[in-house]
Amino acid sequence: MQPDILLTLSAGSLRPVLAAKDPRCANIYEVPQFAATHLELRGLNLPTDMLKGFGLHEIERFRDEADRAHCPVLMLSEETPINFALRGTPEWLGSLDRLRRLATAANRLGCPSIAVRAQSPDTDEAFEATSIGVKVALREIDKFELNLLLTPHEGLTFDAGRLTDLIKKIGGFRIGSYPSFAHAHATGELEKTLRKLAPYAPAISASVRGFDKDGVHDGYRLEACIESIRSVGYGNTLALDFVGKGDPEKKASKKGSSIDIVAELDTARKQISALTAEPEFSDAMLDEDEE
Numbered sequence: 027m028q029p030d031i032l033l034t035l036s037a038g039s040l041r042p043v044l045a046a047k048d049p050r051c052a053n054i055y056e057v058p059q060f061a062a063t064h065l066e067l068r069g070l071n072l073p074t075d076m077l078k079g080f081g082l083h084e085i086e087r088f089r090d091e092a093d094r095a096h097c098p099v100l101m102l103s104e105e106t107p108i109n110f111a112l113r114g115t116p117e118w119l120g121s122l123d124r125l126r127r128l129a130t131a132a133n134r135l136g137c138p139s140i141a142v143r144a145q146s147p148d149t150d151e152a153f154e155a156t157s158i159g160v161k162v163a164l165r166e167i168d169k170f171e172l173n174l175l176l177t178p179h180e181g182l183t184f185d186a187g188r189l190t191d192l193i194k195k196i197g198g199f200r201i202g203s204y205p206s207f208a209h210a211h212a213t214g215e216l217e218k219t220l221r222k223l224a225p226y227a228p229a230i231s232a233s234v235r236g237f238d239k240d241g242v243h244d245g246y247r248l249e250a251c252i253e254s255i256r257s258v259g260y261g262n263t264l265a266l267d268f269v270g271k272g273d274p275e276k277k278a279s280k281k282g283s284s285i286d287i288v289a290e291l292d293t294a295r296k297q298i299s300a301l302t303a304e305p306e307f308s309d310a311m312l313d314e315d316e317e
Contacts, residue, residue, distance in 0.1 A: 031260070031302045033295060034069030034100060035061040036231060036267035037076060042287060050288075055088060058095035065291055071101040071229065071265040072135075074128060085134045092135075099135045100263060101229055102128055103204070107145035107179055110159025111152055118159075122166055129167040139228055140172055141204040143179035144192075152182055157195040164200060173228060175204040186213065186222040193226050202226045208233035208269055210254075211246045220254040229263040230255065234294040235271050236285070241293060244271050248294070252301040264298060266291050 040060070043051050051060040054076060061067045070092065077085065092098050108125075112118040128140050144160070146152045164174055176183055176193065183189045186205075193201055205223040208231070210216040224230065232251070235244040268287050 032069060032263045033067050033232075033298060033302075034071060034229075034263055034265045035065060035067045035097075035291070036071045036073070036103075036265045037061075038071075038073040038103075039234075039266065039268040039287060039291060041076075055091050058088075058092040058097040062095045062097040064288060065266075065295060067266065067295065068097055069100040069263065069265075070097060071103055071141075071231070071267070072099050072137075073103045073105060074131070075105060077131060080131075082134060085131055089135045099132075099137045101139045101141055101175070101204070101265070102132045102135070102137055103141045103177070104128060104143070107143040108163075109145040110163065111146055111155035113155075113159055113162065122163065125163055125167060129170040129172055132172055133170045138171075138173055139175055139202075139204075140167075141175040141177050141229075143177045144181075144183050145179065146182040148182045148185070148188060153188070153192060153195070156182060157192060160192075160196050160201065164196070164198065168200075171200075173200050173202055175202045175228065177204045178206070178209045178223075184209075184213070186210075186215075186219040190222055190226060202228055204229055204231065206231035206233045206267070207246065207248075207251045208235070210251070216246055217250055217254040220251060221258050224255040224258050224260040227260070227262065229265055230260070231267045232264040232294065232298060234266060234268045234290055236268075236290055237293050241297070243294075243297075248297055249301060252298065256302075264302075266294050266298070268294075 037057050040051060040057060044054060050064060051057060058070060061070060108121045132140050144156055146156045176189060178184055178189060189203060193203060203223045203226040205220060205227055210219040213219045237243055268290055
């Protein structure tokens with residue numbers, strides 16, 4: 027029997043909905059209830075830029091709303107890359123301070139993980155320096171008992187093999203990966219990439235590009251993504267993230283008003299739920315097993 031997979035929402039998908047002041051979800055505090063009620067999802071991956079201007083009072087208010095909706099924040103995701111190899115520089119000190127503030131926010135939200143991108147060229151020297159820098163960062167946030175997840179990024183961590191080697195080099199049980207369907211597709215080796223990164227991933231971004239009128243997903247098969255992670259026994263979290271068609275890095279420009287993002291996410295939820303559901307055993311099947 028395969029382990030259960032929890033379906034959650036990458037809250038960044040709702041930026042256009044919030045910008046339009048959709049009455050179903052008019053402000054950020056309504057996101058947890060919206061995710062639970064309209065999308066039937068039970069958790070959130072929250073990009074840190076959506077908390078811009080928040081103090082501790084606002085963060086705790088959001089946590090309370092998430093608790094009431096039974097849709098907790100499970101991850102904070104930092105989009106701005108961090109150069110972990112620049113130890114001892116003003117930029118590095120700024121990055122450490124940023125990580126401490128993220129850790130504080132995650133702690134107040136009751137969130138177990140933060141995901142970051144490592145900015146680094148793919149060289150052996152950068153590999154060693156980055157591994158040391160991440161270890162230093164882990165010590166800084168250790169008191170918060172948080173997982174630090176590396177999101178694949180151009181350069182050192184784009185290749186799945188290099189990223190898994192880096193995670194092994196860093197070591198410990200609080201370091202992991204936060205892969206995505208979109209990144210796996212971009213590598214040209216979707217199934218291989220997901221199989222390599224899934225064992226190190228408490229969560230995976232289930233990137234949604236959109237569907238045609240027949241419900242076929244654009245660019246890559248969701249079935250192939252699910253089969254790949256299931257083949258290595260994955261049973262953690264999938265965060266639905268609408269990225270739009272084309273280049274995921276330009277997703278903000280792809281989320282036009284003509285696209286019903288909520289409908290796209292709901293279609294993805296239904297398809298992925300069906301792909302991850304365990305088959306129900308009929309009486310006839312049980313009788314066959316007894317024979």
